[in-house]
Structure formats: structure tokens, C-alpha cells
Amino acid sequence: MAGRESDVASFGSRALLVAVLALPACIVFDDPSHCANLRGDATCVEAFGDGWACSVCERGAPLQGCSNAPIETACRFEAGSGSGDSGSGGSTSGGSGGSGTTGLPVECDGTGAVEGCPEDRPYCVEGVCSGCEAAGGHDYCAGLSESVPQCNPSWGHCVECYDDASPACGEGQVCGDDFACGACTQHEQCPMSACNVFRGTCMDDATVLWVDDDPASCDPDGDASEGTPLCDLDAAIERVAAGETAIVHLRGGSYTSLVLPDCAAKYIAVIGDEGAPATIDLNALQSPPAVEVACGSELMLYRVRLRRSNAPAVQCHDGGKLSLQQVLIDGGTTGVDAQDCRLRSLGSRFVGTAGPAISATDGSDIELRNDVIGGNAAMGTPPDNAALVVVDSAAELRFVTLADNDALNLACGGTAVVTAHSSLVGDTDSGMSIDCLVASFDHSVIDNSDVQGDDNVALLFDPGWFVDLAGDDYRLLDSEGALAEIGQWNPGDPRFDLENARRVEIPGARTWPGADQP
Helix, strand or coil, rough: HHHHHHHHHHHHCCCCCCEEECCCCCCCCCCCCCHHHHHHHHHHHHHCCCCCEEECCCCEEEEECCCCCCHHHEEECCCCCCCCCCCCCCCCCCCCCCCHHHHCCCCCCEECCCCCCCCCCCCCCCCCEHHHHHCCHHHHHHHHHHCCCECCCCCCECCCCCCCCCCCCCCCCCCCCCEEECCCCCCCCCCCCEEEEECECCCCCCEEECCCCCCCCCCCCCCCCCCEECCHHHHHHCCCCCCCCCCCEEEEEEECEEEECCCCEEEEEEEEECCCEEEEECCCCCCCCCCECCCCCCEEECEEEEEEECCCEEEEEEEEEEEEECCCCCCCCCCCEEEEEEEECCCCCCCCCCCEEEEECCCEEEEECCCEECCCCCCCCCCEEEEEEEEEEEEEEEEEEECCCEEEEEEEECCEEEEEEECCCCCCCCCEEEEEEEEEEEEEEEECCCCEEEEEEEECHHHHHHCCCCCCCEEEEECCCCCCCCCCEEEEECCEEECCCCCCCCCCCCCCCCCCCC
16 A cells, blocks of 8 residues: 555645636535546546546545545546646646646547647547547557557657557567667566666576575586576576676575676676575675676676675676666675776665765766665765765766765766766765766755756755665655655656656656655
């Protein structure tokens, strides 16, 4: 019920699209949170489950018009009368997703997309402007055009794809965050294997190896099958020849290291168990990092925990490529030491390091999406006195929470290029935690009004925004909605947040910044 409760709570922030409905025997209301001003029955089903529907005669929190009792005909939601905004807390204020219209029915002439219909209901169906879901969903869109055969129910528009089953997508293509068919970017898009993030292809032909640290289950000389897994992670890596692709399934347990240092490139995805994440933890003094990748090797880590004591948890150098998805890094002098490294991170958390959570130097290229960087020390000398250090490298942040670090949040040097979109940056201690004159922010919370960019809001950091800073829990509370409409979702931005809750999915819609939404 957690997701449904959050959907109910998010009703209160949809504050722009307002309808005034007056039906026989019904009350008149102008509540933008009412299901009739959103997506009617679909909104109620999303929030509460099957059997719920929208009644324009009911009102008030927390149900906001939703009912699981029989609804009189006069009180039923009429298709086409809603606003079409199903986003999780966003409105379409100021963006291309907003038309400035009310939820009142709009008459039209013709069929399909016609002039005069509002942005959220662009199609003429039986003389009334309608969104694609009310018109019939995927079936309607497929009949309208083979090029846009699926319906984005939040936006109300037909798109090339909304899920990976779109008939518009060719072999090997998946549905991207921009509603277009293309390359994979995350492992969930390749349920039968894993995604090579750097090539954009599912690793369906990869060699598959299994590893389990339980002596009762593993065999160091076994065939590395699911039934006879190996005992050691590095032993599995050694079985992969140079130039080969492999997927290593890592059962829950503790492993000492994962090393790809040699200039004989390997392309490996390491997939941890969903229920019991594996830990790669090398705590011996003066020893190498727990994970190392270099020389063109491509390493994809998914659902694992990385720890170190007196060295970087991860070192990526000399042309290495590293992908982190749902990875926890919570120790080491540095979380990720990237030197001439290409780093892609999605939905990962970097907490509790003694130095920078991420240090990008020597021409590194890093992209962070839906990540949390918080509670790190980084008490070195400039520019190493920040949780995120970018020197002679490029960094792109999208919906990132970079907050509550003991030193600066962000520091730059040399020819750094840093862009941040819909992110949350703040610090309780330093007051102004961004030391990067070349950084450009947009639609973000910042604690330094001197940074470049548009539509940012400078706010004093508030620990009350988060669930539990002391416990490194950077999920957003924001019960008063102080952050609710600072971010902006655009096609290509993450469609799901840190907890896999769906974002607003309407181009230009305003929403919460950072990795998580309440």
C-alpha cells in the first residue's frame, strides 16, 4: 500500500489544472486534486486498486472523489472531462505539457489530432477533445498511426512507445525515457540477461556464470552453473577470456574483490540477488581498491554493495568504463576514483566516505541519474574537499540529491564542465556548498545563488526535507511541499525515482527535484 498512499498524498500538489464540474444532483467543486480533474477512473485505480472509480459527487481528502461503492449514473466520471495529469506530484505549470485549459469538455470537429483541442486532450473523439487513454489507450493510438502506436496516459498523447512491447520498436530495441524506441540504458529493460549500458544492447548471448560464497553450496572447480556455482568472484572473472562478454550472477554474501585491470578488455555485468544484495568488501590495510576496471574493459554492476577502509572502494582508470545501477557505496577514502574513466550511474547511493564520494579527473566523463551523494566527509584540500570533485572532466547530473556532506557538495578545477538538471544541492554546515564557477544548473534547489543557470531556487538547507539524515536515508519527506514544483520533467529524464515510483511523465511538467519524491 506504500505506493498507493504516496499517490494519495501527491494529489495535493497538482495545483494548476482546475476544473469546475456541475452535473445533475451533484456538488460544484474547483479542487485540482479531485480525480475528475486528473484522469478519472484511471487515477483511482492507480491509487487504490481494481474496483475503484471516480465520482464527481464525492470530494475531500484522502479519497479525493475515488470510491469503491456503486456510483450513480449522474455522478460517474465522463471520459474527456479530466485534465489528463497523472503525474506523481507535478503540474504542467510553465512547461510544454501545460495548456492553461480547464477540465471542462471541449467540442471539436474531425478525428485524430485537430487544431483547437487543448494540449492534454489533443484528439477529437466523437466531437469532444480527449486524451489518448480516454479515447481507448494503446488500441486507439495503434489505429491512429503505426508510428505512434502506444498511449502515454499521463500526457494524453500517442507516442512511439510507452512500454517495451511497442510494435513500433524493432528487434533489440527498448522503450527509452523519451518514449522513443532505442538502445537499452538499464538492466530492467533486458529481463532475460543484462544491459551493456555502453553499447546499448541486451547481453543475450553472453556467457553466464554463477557465484556463491556459501561453502555448502559452491564448488571452486565447478562449472559455474546455477546449480554448481563458483565460490570466488575473481575466479569467475578469470574464466572470461579477453574480448568476451559475460554475466555473473552474484548470490548474497561477502566477496573480497573484483579486478579488471589488464589491457585485455572484458565486458562483464555483475548482477546481485534482489532479496540479498552481495557485498564486495576488502578491508585489509594498504590494499588495492575493492573494484578496479581499466583499459577499455566495460563493467556493469547491479544491486551490489561496495565497501573499503583505506583505499577507494572503486578505481576506474585508463579508459575503463563503469556502470553502477542500484549500487550502494558506503566506505573508503574515496567512493569512486575515476581517472580517464567513463562512469554511468543510475539509482545508486554514495554515503559515508572519508574523502570524495566521486572524484572525476584526467578527462573522465560521468553521468549521474537518480543518485544520492550524502553524508560524506571529503575534508581534503581544494578541490578535493568536496563530495563530488570534477577536474579536467565532464559531469552531467539529472535528478540527483547532492546534500548533507561534511565539506562542500561540489568542487571543480581545470577545464571542468558540469551541468545539473532538477537536482537538490544543499548543506547544513557550509551554507554555500558549490565551488564551481563553470557549473550550470536548471530547475534545481541550490544553496549558492551565484551559480549559473535558469529557474533555480536558492533555499537554506532543511534537514526536515529527508526521512533520516543520521541514518543516511535521503528519501524525501517535504510534507509542506516546499520543493514540490522546483524540478521539471522532460523526455529523457528518469521516468522512475530512487524507489521506482513513476514520475510525472508529462513534458515540461513541474515536480520534485532530486533522486526521490515523497
